[in-house]
Amino acid sequence: xxxxxxxxxxxxxxxxxxxxxxxxxxxxxxxxxxxxxxxxxxxxxxxxxxxxxxxxxxxxxxxxxxxxxxxxxxxxxxxxxxxxxxxxxxxxxxxxxxx
Numbered sequence: 001x002x003x004x005x006x007x008x009x010x011x012x013x014x015x016x017x018x019x020x021x022x023x024x025x026x027x028x029x030x031x032x033x034x035x036x037x038x039x040x041x042x043x044x045x046x047x048x049x050x051x052x053x054x055x056x057x058x059x060x061x062x063x064x065x066x067x068x069x070x071x072x073x074x075x076x077x078x079x080x081x082x083x084x085x086x087x088x089x090x091x092x093x094x095x096x097x098x099x
Contacts, residue, residue: 026063028053033060037070037089039077046073046089 029052037044048069050060062070069088076084085091 026051026053026061028057031060035070037073037077039074041080041094042077042082042085043092043094044073044077044085044089045092046070 031050031052032047033050035046035048037046046069048062048066050062050066052060073085073088076088082091082093
């Protein structure tokens with residue numbers, strides 16, 4: 001993933017600090033986890049990578065790009081964008097039950 005920012009016309013890289021931050025990864029063991037993103041109409045099961053940090057292995061954590069993916073999934077679920085959701089996870093739709 002290329003996070004560089006700047007002007008191609010001048011050849012400058014205005015986002016060096018951001019680029020360095022975006023390239024930083026949390027040291028630790030990487031494990032796959034299923035996260036459930038819930039909205040009123042959908043539940044989306046998304047496979048993501050969690051990290052068990054070397055400094056505090058008591059609980060896996062997520063890197064910024066994973067958190068952003070989960071936010072994107074929630075936004076698309078709120079909009080009802082089922083095709084996009086199906087590309088990123090398993091989609092379950094709530095059913096209205098008459099009483």
